[in-house]
Amino acid sequence: MxxxxxxxxxxxxxxxxxxxxxxxxxxxxxxxxxxxxxxxxxxxxxxxxxxxxxxxxxxxxxxxxxxxxxxxxxxxxxxxxxxxxxxxxxxxxxxxxxxxxxxxxxxxxxxxxxxxxxxxxxxxxSVYGLSELNREQIKQAQVVGNPGCYPTTVQLGLAPLLKQQNLIQEESIIIDAKSGVSGAGRKASLGMIYTENADNFKAYAVAGHRHQPEIIEALEGISGKKDVFNHLVFVPHLVPMIRGMLSTIYVDLTAEGEVTDIQKLYELFYENEKFVDVMPVGALPETRSVRGANDLRIALYKPQPKKLVIVVVQDNLVKGAAGQAVQNMNLMCGLAEDTSLTGIALSP
Amino acid sequence: MxxxxxxxxxxxxxxxxxxxxxxxxxxxxxxxxxxxxxxxxxxxxxxxxxxxxxxxxxxxxxxxxxxxxxxxxxxxxxxxxxxxxxxxxxxxxxxxxxxxxxxxxxxxxxxxxxxxxxxxxxxxxSVYGLSELNREQIKQAQVVGNPGCYPTTVQLGLAPLLKQQNLIQEESIIIDAKSGVSGAGRKASLGMIYTENADNFKAYAVAGHRHQPEIIEALEGISGKKDVFNHLVFVPHLVPMIRGMLSTIYVDLTAEGEVTDIQKLYELFYENEKFVDVMPVGALPETRSVRGANDLRIALYKPQPKKLVIVVVQDNLVKGAAGQAVQNMNLMCGLAEDTSLTGIALSP
Amino acid sequence: MxxxxxxxxxxxxxxxxxxxxxxxxxxxxxxxxxxxxxxxxxxxxxxxxxxxxxxxxxxxxxxxxxxxxxxxxxxxxxxxxxxxxxxxxxxxxxxxxxxxxxxxxxxxxxxxxxxxxxxxxxxxxSVYGLSELNREQIKQAQVVGNPGCYPTTVQLGLAPLLKQQNLIQEESIIIDAKSGVSGAGRKASLGMIYTENADNFKAYAVAGHRHQPEIIEALEGISGKKDVFNHLVFVPHLVPMIRGMLSTIYVDLTAEGEVTDIQKLYELFYENEKFVDVMPVGALPETRSVRGANDLRIALYKPQPKKLVIVVVQDNLVKGAAGQAVQNMNLMCGLAEDTSLTGIALSP
Amino acid sequence: MxxxxxxxxxxxxxxxxxxxxxxxxxxxxxxxxxxxxxxxxxxxxxxxxxxxxxxxxxxxxxxxxxxxxxxxxxxxxxxxxxxxxxxxxxxxxxxxxxxxxxxxxxxxxxxxxxxxxxxxxxxxxSVYGLSELNREQIKQAQVVGNPGCYPTTVQLGLAPLLKQQNLIQEESIIIDAKSGVSGAGRKASLGMIYTENADNFKAYAVAGHRHQPEIIEALEGISGKKDVFNHLVFVPHLVPMIRGMLSTIYVDLTAEGEVTDIQKLYELFYENEKFVDVMPVGALPETRSVRGANDLRIALYKPQPKKLVIVVVQDNLVKGAAGQAVQNMNLMCGLAEDTSLTGIALSP
The missing domain is CATH 3.40.50.720 (NAD(P)-binding Rossmann-like Domain)
Structure with missing residues (x-):
């Protein structure tokens, strides 16, 4: 034990x-x-x-x-x-x-x-604990920094694109992210009380959020490119729900990206991943589909020929925090990666 | 298998x-x-x-x-x-x-x-599938009628009292019950849409609810007394939440009931039950403490010397429906009663 | 001005x-x-x-x-x-x-x-500012104590009965009350944050709530009877909604009460009141029907011949607080009682 | 009358x-x-x-x-x-x-x-009833088409920019819009029931929403430019709240736009408008700040030198529907534009 x-x-x-x-x-x-x-x-x-x-x-x-x-x-x-x-x-x-x-x-x-x-x-x-992307290093690590919740959605949402060269225009990335209130933790503050958040929706930290430098550093690591992500725009919003996170990511495709089968690219990239689900064309991910589970779901849309929209959902407390931490512990300790993480999302 | x-x-x-x-x-x-x-x-x-x-x-x-x-x-x-x-x-x-x-x-x-x-x-x-009360018959049953969600809370909330003679005045029972919206099922009806239920609270079926005859028949079975529960009052309410049920039960104590240690009575009655939790004196059960779990929690109060208030919470879809059904299946098939039912409630 | x-x-x-x-x-x-x-x-x-x-x-x-x-x-x-x-x-x-x-x-x-x-x-x-019951004294008052939110529902819910002698058994009164979270005020405390209250329902203050002595004193005043309300049971609950309060009041009728037309009694009692609505037989009051308005609605049920159930709804911040305060100010200053209070409830 | x-x-x-x-x-x-x-x-x-x-x-x-x-x-x-x-x-x-x-x-x-x-x-x-932009024509109109809720936020959010030439790159516009559930109307459908929407967040209609052609036609009208908005991306999302709409609009600035004082531009553009509020620099609009009111609030951010983010909130049922319709009626009938529309938002 x-x-x-x-x-x-x-x-x-x-x-x-x-x-x-x-x-x-x-x-x-x-x-x-x-x-x-x-x-x-x-x-x-x-x-x-x-x-x-x-x-x-x-x-x-x-x-x-x-x-x-x-x-x-x-x-x-x-x-x-x-x-x-x-x-x-x-x-x-x-x-x-x-x-x-x-x-x-x-x-x-x-x-x-x-x-x-x-x-x-x-x-x-130390190793950055995005389990799917850094699995081998995590297995050897003594210290793991578990990723932020928003950065997890962005990295897994963009990795298949960034691992290829020349599919997207990196400086075009816009991340419009939405989180349930539990992402702010368990703190006695006026801004977090029920009556200030229920039946309400707002943007926050538009001037700059701590997850932005983490996202940029991580995308540089994934792509191997420096300085191209500095103009990324990241706007987080607060949703009146307990758990759940949805990131809508907008990117401009290059000429090569336009003619690439992006859906297939993602399906292949994640085909052996237990916790990453590339949804079929036309599907609409909902945060409740991962409530309480370690799953992260991705859907892809091309509303315009040169524009790709990537929607990613996860439970911010599971895949976005404690679940991924246990996944990393399993890797570090040589256990089956999904041990104790196979619970099915609560629906409804 | x-x-x-x-x-x-x-x-x-x-x-x-x-x-x-x-x-x-x-x-x-x-x-x-x-x-x-x-x-x-x-x-x-x-x-x-x-x-x-x-x-x-x-x-x-x-x-x-x-x-x-x-x-x-x-x-x-x-x-x-x-x-x-x-x-x-x-x-x-x-x-x-x-x-x-x-x-x-x-x-x-x-x-x-x-x-x-x-x-x-x-x-x-057939056997009425209130697992804790009818365990031995369920083990032998070919057909089990899984209890209604409200009746489960009322029976487990009152059983320790009713199994004794002369502790309460049976005709005094009032059940003020509150359910999350999932109790109404998954149906396309105007009364169930989000905008008609969010940020709202109401009583319903005050004139009579189908669970009332079930409750009366069950309490007669538990107590062995006929016709004393017919004047029971049962008023269900609808809470703007997905899952969860809380029943507040009011009873008048007899002279014997007044001098009985009711808290101890309940603790002993349920001491070997895995899914029934008699909370300590002063505790306040919340529905979220059982969200997604097969647990049912009970707390007892005596706001007046002759009045007992029993508060019972469960997840209406688990202990109040599917969880108890699996519990019954485990019993009927000779498996450990809690197999696949040990999941911990989602908090928050 | x-x-x-x-x-x-x-x-x-x-x-x-x-x-x-x-x-x-x-x-x-x-x-x-x-x-x-x-x-x-x-x-x-x-x-x-x-x-x-x-x-x-x-x-x-x-x-x-x-x-x-x-x-x-x-x-x-x-x-x-x-x-x-x-x-x-x-x-x-x-x-x-x-x-x-x-x-x-x-x-x-x-x-x-x-x-x-x-x-x-x-x-x-000073004068107790339950506008409908103490109107004439309020008009003359220099100091008004605006009633608590729960006591407002209980007094207006019981007044027509208590103004008559011998309709109900006073010691039988049970008040199962439910409030939206705004009733707890605007305070930075852990128990009030969104994630501790959303998708959750609980009882609180079962051992005793400050509104209980206020209710008892007020009912004594209305009925002119002393010491008969001391055994009243009052259990408040917290509903995951912003505004709104619903009290379900249970009383035992006397023989005289059993043969009285209670519905008519209430309709006559409140027939000239602009803010008190006695709903028709069979109606089900919802808190959202008064969201943002100074209205209070009452519905009456007799689920058993000797039992009366009274359901009362109001917006706790309006008729239960600021609205009634303005109503009292209008009375004290000789203005039309409903000035600035005629706004219609927000629906949905 | x-x-x-x-x-x-x-x-x-x-x-x-x-x-x-x-x-x-x-x-x-x-x-x-x-x-x-x-x-x-x-x-x-x-x-x-x-x-x-x-x-x-x-x-x-x-x-x-x-x-x-x-x-x-x-x-x-x-x-x-x-x-x-x-x-x-x-x-x-x-x-x-x-x-x-x-x-x-x-x-x-x-x-x-x-x-x-x-x-x-x-x-x-007929006249397109965006009151602030088409006021004079509305005054003369026999038939008014009241704008869609999303298009109202987008037009008022972009009009000051589009009325000037050369401030933004029109083909860069991305609209990430979020609506409360009442935007879908009052219909008995499975997708709209409480339990399918509460504690959940999702994108919808990513492949195309009826408001997209309305937005494009309207922006063409405001700017006087044809065919430059066809590549606009519009992704609506559903928020678990009753009322409220927030649109986050992303645009690339031109060189001229970069050096323009956009905040001042908006303040001047709307300085005489009663229902359009340009919030001060750094403010964060929330949908609840307009709950039940005919107000629309705008805030502006420049997270990157060349990128402008415009956040717009309104109550989808008021300024986004019935309120604007009454505003138009007032204009058409020669009444004060704000008659019956001065109600203050419900807070909390």
Missing amino acids: ISVGIVGGTGYTGVELLRLLLRHPQVTVRTLTSRTEAGKRVDEMFPSLRGQTSLEFSDFNIDTLKACDVVFFATPHGVAMKHAEELVSSNTKVIDLAADFRLQNLDNFEKWYGMPHACPELLKS | ISVGIVGGTGYTGVELLRLLLRHPQVTVRTLTSRTEAGKRVDEMFPSLRGQTSLEFSDFNIDTLKACDVVFFATPHGVAMKHAEELVSSNTKVIDLAADFRLQNLDNFEKWYGMPHACPELLKS | ISVGIVGGTGYTGVELLRLLLRHPQVTVRTLTSRTEAGKRVDEMFPSLRGQTSLEFSDFNIDTLKACDVVFFATPHGVAMKHAEELVSSNTKVIDLAADFRLQNLDNFEKWYGMPHACPELLKS | ISVGIVGGTGYTGVELLRLLLRHPQVTVRTLTSRTEAGKRVDEMFPSLRGQTSLEFSDFNIDTLKACDVVFFATPHGVAMKHAEELVSSNTKVIDLAADFRLQNLDNFEKWYGMPHACPELLKS
């Missing part, structure tokens, strides 16, 4: 990790930390877990964590990087669900997250 | 049965019928099932069904009773999720469902 | 007062105070008011308020009672939307609101 | 017209027709109107309508054009809320609405 620690278990990624890990046949969750809730039973905070575990939140204890095989950080940005080196030194694998190991560019990290990076050396050897 | 047929797979109980049965390690879903959708892939209608099954809806074929070990009817009232005898005669077990095998009183059936019963003899030998 | 001040304008009752008062043809809103937002334009906080007013929040200034004809307190409990005497002394009328002037029983006030009353003498001369 | 007839009063635009017209000081609603509901009181279908009107639905009667000053068609496409000539001949003004008088291009009408146009001559003399 793999012994697991979770740091920061009071947020939505924390409880989602527990939902997946408490049913994982090769995992024991050994410790779950919370600065504020130490001593409280986790099922008292999350009644959905009543009868599933007798775990209590405990204070952060580095020795307990070092005794684990894998430690997940479901914490705010800046926590994992303070402890990762010590954990790695005792052969504990680290998966950070925050941003500490997402950006290789240290200036970008400092600019967007407001702090210098605490372990630049370890960052270099 | 147990081979299973599902009759009427286009409703919400149908797709929920599939969600549970496609992951059941000892089940193969062999056939799924629909009068209107024969030939269509089920994952075309329910994209949540993409990648999970290649089943197509097929026309109703009694011979195919007779070759199954178990047949679920997820059909409107009146369908299962037409076919149950033939299926039983070929040793196929029948679980009806509609009302055909819920009421032993034939007059009540005819009055509330508008048709005479098609197989009164078979009805007599 | 009547000059109006609003103390505490950053909550939902504050913005709702503005929605109604900025369109009131005989009112000028002269000042709007907020401890935390002084200097900020009100339409910056509430963009729905853009183009409607150039008001800014200002610091609390008693002299500015004393220069007003009417001051509304849309503040937490305990604020209005500190300033009411001074305002009244300068002939300014006071309408408190919190609880400071709701309870004549000082012990109850202290017990439920955790503070001694600051002006018991003024309290005695 | 202006006497008004409404044809097709059972949909959401019908009840919204009533909400606005029953409070209009210079209007009497004389007749309201419905093929299916003749003889039924309108407040029986829409309880929000109880106490507001005693109107009954009546059969369609051309003579009754000809006796009206203004007739609104809140009917499916294809109804108004059959009766408009006869109404105009008796000097009755016609406002169609469907598409019969939106497209001057007859081929487009036939292609997208599946029927030939019934009165091409009258169509030529």
Whole structure:
């Protein structure tokens, strides 16, 4: 059995990790930390877990964590990087669900997250945990930076195009993204209360969102091209729903792209992927089709000869966060990649 | 492997049965019928099932069904009773999720469902599938009538009291019940559209609901008392949410009831039940704590010395329908009762 | 023109007062105070008011308020009672939307609101602002305590019965009440965020809610009977909707009540009321039928010969708060009672 | 008083017209027709109107309508054009809320609405009712085609740019639009039921939406340029909310556009418009800020030097339908343009 620690278990990624890990046949969750809730039973905070575990939140204890095989950080940005080196030194694998190991560019990290990076050396050897694209490196990794939710949809939505040269005009990319409210976490703030979000729709962070540099760096990595994605436009919106994320991506095709069978390109690219579903021509992906599941669905449209529209849906808390983290843990530990991730989406 | 047929797979109980049965390690879903959708892939209608099954809806074929070990009817009232005898005669077990095998009183059936019963003899030998209360009979049953969603909450909410004599005044029972919209099924009707239900709350069927005679008959069975429940008041309400049911039950205590430790009574009554959770004193059950799970939670309050308030929550599509049906199938087939039913509720 | 001040304008009752008062043809809103937002334009906080007013929040200034004809307190409990005497002394009328002037029983006030009353003498001369029941006293009042939202539904739902002797068994009253989330105000607390309330239903405050003593005191006042309502059961629930409140009230009828035409009794009682609608037999009130309007609708059912069920709906922010406050202001100032309150409910 | 007839009063635009017209000081609603509901009181279908009107639905009667000053068609496409000539001949003004008088291009009408146009001559003399852009023609019009909801946001969102030459690259326009569910009308269809739409987000009609030719024709009219908008991309999405529409519009700026003060351009363009609000730099429009109001709000962003993002919000049933129709009626009848349209948005 793999012994697991979770740091920061009071947020939505924390409880989602527990939902997946408490049913994982090769995992024991050994410790779950919370600065504020130490001593409280986790099922008292999350009644959905009543009868599933007798775990209590405990204070952060580095020795307990070092005794684990894998430690997940479901914490705010800046926590994992303070402890990762010590954990790695005792052969504990680290998966950070925050941003500490997402950006290789240290200036970008400092600019967007407001702090210098605490372990630049370890960052270099860490792996960006987009499971489908970086599978082999993840298998070898000691530290994985789990991708942001929006970047996951964009990368899997564009990868088949970018792995080819000359299909799209890279500077034309526009990402109009929509997220359910759980993407903002579990925080007591006025802007997040029910009455401010229900029956309402809005854009936010139009001036710049932290996921934009992550997207750009990732697309550069996938395509091997530098500086062509800097003019990308990314506008996130907030949807009055709990879970779910849909990104509508607009790209201009090149002459070569125009004559390429894009649908087939995607189908082939993902044909062996269990969690990526290229939907048939004409299909309309809905976020509820992945509610609670680790699936990500893609549909492709050509409303104009030179324009491609890519629609991607996922559950932001599963494939966009905790599910992909477990997928990465499975890879890092040599388990079947889909262990504990085969749950079917809740419909309706 | 147990081979299973599902009759009427286009409703919400149908797709929920599939969600549970496609992951059941000892089940193969062999056939799924629909009068209107024969030939269509089920994952075309329910994209949540993409990648999970290649089943197509097929026309109703009694011979195919007779070759199954178990047949679920997820059909409107009146369908299962037409076919149950033939299926039983070929040793196929029948679980009806509609009302055909819920009421032993034939007059009540005819009055509330508008048709005479098609197989009164078979009805007599059928078993009412409230798993926790009728477990031993269910194990032996050929035909099980799966309980209505509201009646499940009321029976499990009142059983510990009714199994004792003289704790409550039976004629005082008031049930103020609230259901998510999925309880009304998957039907194209004006009253069910989004814009008529969102941001809205209402009572309905105050003049009389089909679940009322079922509740009365069941409470008579549990308590062994006749005619004392006829004055029960049952008022259902519609909540703007997809899944979930909460029943608030009010009863007057007798002098004996007043001095009884009701909390302890319930805890003992359900101490070995995996799916019934008696919450601690002061707890407040929420429907989301059981979203997608087969759990039912109960909390008890005494706001006045002689008054008991019992709050019960469940997911109406799981413990209130498809989950309990699978629980019954497990019992009927000699499997572990919780097989494929251990999924943790989706939170948030 | 009547000059109006609003103390505490950053909550939902504050913005709702503005929605109604900025369109009131005989009112000028002269000042709007907020401890935390002084200097900020009100339409910056509430963009729905853009183009409607150039008001800014200002610091609390008693002299500015004393220069007003009417001051509304849309503040937490305990604020209005500190300033009411001074305002009244300068002939300014006071309408408190919190609880400071709701309870004549000082012990109850202290017990439920955790503070001694600051002006018991003024309290005695203040009037409880249930407009339909206390109209004549309100016309003469200097200080009005605007009723709680739940108590408004209960009083108007029971008044026709209680004004008669011997129709119901007073000790049998059970109130199963349901409120939209805006009833909890505009506060940054974890329990109020979108993801904790959407697609969810729960009971709360089963052990005791502050509106219970208010209801009991009010029913005693209406009926002229003491001590018969102490065993009343009141269970509030939270509905995933923004606005709206529905109370389902259960009462046992006396022998005289059984033979009374209750429907007619209510229709006569309210026949001249513009804002109280006794719906026809068989009707099912929905909260959305009063969304944004000052209307309250009542429907009556007799599911058993001796049992009466009364369903009452209102918009908790209008008839349950700001609308009734404006109705009271109109009465106090000798204006037509419905001035600025004739808006039709938003449907859908 | 202006006497008004409404044809097709059972949909959401019908009840919204009533909400606005029953409070209009210079209007009497004389007749309201419905093929299916003749003889039924309108407040029986829409309880929000109880106490507001005693109107009954009546059969369609051309003579009754000809006796009206203004007739609104809140009917499916294809109804108004059959009766408009006869109404105009008796000097009755016609406002169609469907598409019969939106497209001057007859081929487009036939292609997208599946029927030939019934009165091409009258169509030529009809006016497209985008109130702010065509005010003077509307004042003279006998027949007005009320714009589609999406096209209203796009035209008002782009008009200041298009009225200038050479600010944007017309072929670059991408419209990512999001609508609440009421935009689909009041119809009993499976795709519209609560459980299929709540907690869900999806794109729809990506292959082509009827509003696309309307948008193109309108933009050509505003800009005076032909054939440059044919490559416009328009992708509508469905938001789980009742009312509200938000369009995110992406355009590439020309060199001249890059150096233009776009914010000031918009502010000047709309400075005298009561219903169009150009929000300050950095503001984030939300649909709830216009819930129930005739306002439309615009915000502008430049996330990249050459890219402009325009976000537009409105209530699809008010400025996007019934409100703009009343605005047009006011213009056609020589009344103050905002009569009965000054209601403030419901917040929250």
